[in-house]
Amino acid sequence: MRSFAPPSPLAAPRKRAAPRLLWPALALGLILVVDGIISPHFFSIRIVEGRLFGNLIDIVYRATPIAMVALGMAVVIGTKGIDLSVGSIIAIAGATLDWRIHSGDPHAVALLAALGVGLACGLWNGLLVAVLEIQPIIATLILMVSGRGIGLMINLIYGANPSFESALLQGLSTGHVGWIPTRILVGLGLGLALWGLTRLTAFGLFLEAVGANPRAAQLAGVEARGIKLAAYLVCGFMAASAGVILTADTHTSDPVSVGLYIELDAILAVVIGGGSLNGGRVYLAGAVLGAVVIQALTTSILTSGLPPEYNLVVKAAVVLVVLLLQSAKVRTAAVGVFRKGRR
């Protein structure tokens, strides 16, 4: 029999799962506590016109599209990749939706067309990254730069009026089922489907293997090319889904500003949720929580009465704090200072 080394107090087993979600949850709690102090009615939830209303619901409601994009981003980041083009995919999907509706397709078909275009965008990114082996940041930059232009060109196909009315699509985006906003249910459904895709099949393990050590993955028989391609397809699909929600919300295709800078929020959400840009791990729940943290922050700044001009700076500061909390280096340094202080 061999004896195990005595467990060190700093490296207790089973220390991983908890802190990963702990820090973003703590950040969220902190933001909400500050909100509660600033405006006492912040947490009140009531039912208006047959659906739930209130700041907390509003945060989740607005966080849903970000969370959808962040879920796809988490998958791509797990392979040590990145997708900068998600905002542009949202624009293209929105323009496609509008175009198909104007050309008389049934709205369900228009919806499928928009999602299909998202998959096509993902395929393009995937081919560049997985087959041509272009660095992900450059490969997806191409579509990021061109995508909003493509959206505007699609708008030109059917003339100047980019607005539409659709009971189906607006129902998905702004409607509600019972008291619960539909889009939250749609987001949850997609999140669960993605969880199933990664954890009930071997896809998640392969993703993480490719991200953690591509050479070892190749020797273990994992087909990195197909895995990466699939990751970008997933990301394109999730971005297009967010595009449908955002475009139906305004009933207008607005390729110039829809989902602007959402790629940055999505990447931040993944990182806040414990994902590392070094790849190797996919944390879907973390990405969703990260998206909620980001939206909570935005909503809080707006409701707190701070001038909206402060928004970006305050957001950046809070994000910095969350990331510092997660940094192993900062944490050990902080522990060191704490110990010295006690002596």
Place this chain on the structure above:
Amino acid sequence: MTAGIEIVAACKTYPAVRALDDVDFRAEPGEVHALLGENGAGKSTLIKIMTGAAQADSGELRLDGRILRLTSPADARAAGIGAVYQEVNLVPTLTVTQNLTLGRQPRKFGLVDWRSARDIARKRLSRLGLDIEVERPLGAFPIAVQQLVAIARALEDDTRVLVLDEPTASLDASETARLLDIVRDLRAQGLAIIFISHFLDQVYQIADRLTVLRNGRRVGVGTPAEIPLAKLVPLMLGRELIAVERRNPAQASAAAGEPVLLVEGLGKSRVMAPFDLALRPGEAVGLAGLLGAGRTESAKLVFGAIRADSGAIRIGGEKLDRPTPRASLARGVAFCPEDRKAEGIFAELSLRENIVIALQSKRGWFAALSRAESQRLADEMIAALGIATPDAEKPVGELSGGNQQKAVLARALVSNPRLLILDEPTRGIDVGAHAEIVALIRRLTGEGLAILVASSELEELIAVSHRVAVLRDRRFVGELEGEAIDAQSVIAMIAAP
């Protein structure tokens, strides 16, 4: 007073390893002094001490009789000791001039004086007889020229000692000949040159004297005439040859029947000369040879991890059209790589995930192993191989080296192979685990698995192999079978002219 560089009684201990034990070394001006030894012999440590990258725990370093205290590579340069390492430490996107003057550009009015920088670069290159366009980016030149530029960079006007660590590793025959000519030229200019290469023919072509290290000790020094190849190889390999328990000869007869693996004329130019190899169920074949002889390359060619440009692989009679690791795995071949950090483990993933990944990739995306099933397989392997871990969910990166090695082996075994290829299965493992792995290999062949083992440890190969294929300078030079396998015969075959 002694001219040249001299190390006296150097000792250096790393955690758990005595890298240098009372080693003396001396290279004189105008001589090419080869430093020889297998992995872990202490060559790198000795070089690090000479170039200021590490400090000896005790002992002295002298240059022309003066005691040197080097605390950094910059100190070594200032003292007149230059070094060129195997991987070219230059920036391919910068021009030759920039590479040669980086960090010490001539200045004029506070700005870089590119005109004199170019002159300096040309002067440095001319010392090596090299006339190239110095304004082109370094990456535009062939590797051989880049290697010469690296030497030019290491050579200051006052450089007395030049260390060349595997300078010919990526060069072809004619490029090597040219580099050796330049080395002879530098020797004539009065430099002391310390030459490290695993190409023994090159060593004998150029070296005036040899120093042989083994396990941190100097085991030989002399001229090539005093230490011919037949004497050198036992010095490098032959520790006190402990009597190894011979395997039961009856097992050799078990190795009958259709071959699991049949390799014909498999090779790749510049990597490995074409070779034949056959393995039957229950048979263990060892690949023996010195460092750089092509052991790893042969193993990877057979597994499909290196794409061959000639020959054919048949697994269980089926010819592989396009050998890849994936295709090999699908047909029941598993491979444990030598470099476990770079090619073996997934540090962030759990031990359980590391163990099941090859089996899972064999089963495909949709036939996912259930959590319970993968847990059971992992727990079985943890028990069978004695992997020391609190549980199967621990990230493999947090385990010790020996346990990581066992995790990689567990991965291969779980994939249920009929042919197992092991490259240095006991590298960096403590003695107890070493014996366990040797016993495991024997047990597995007893159970009918065919095993191909590449190892630098002769005793290990002798202990487990039914046959040993001997490699030298990237070709198969012979084979020993059954009773004929012993250390002396293997060494004699490696050293045979």
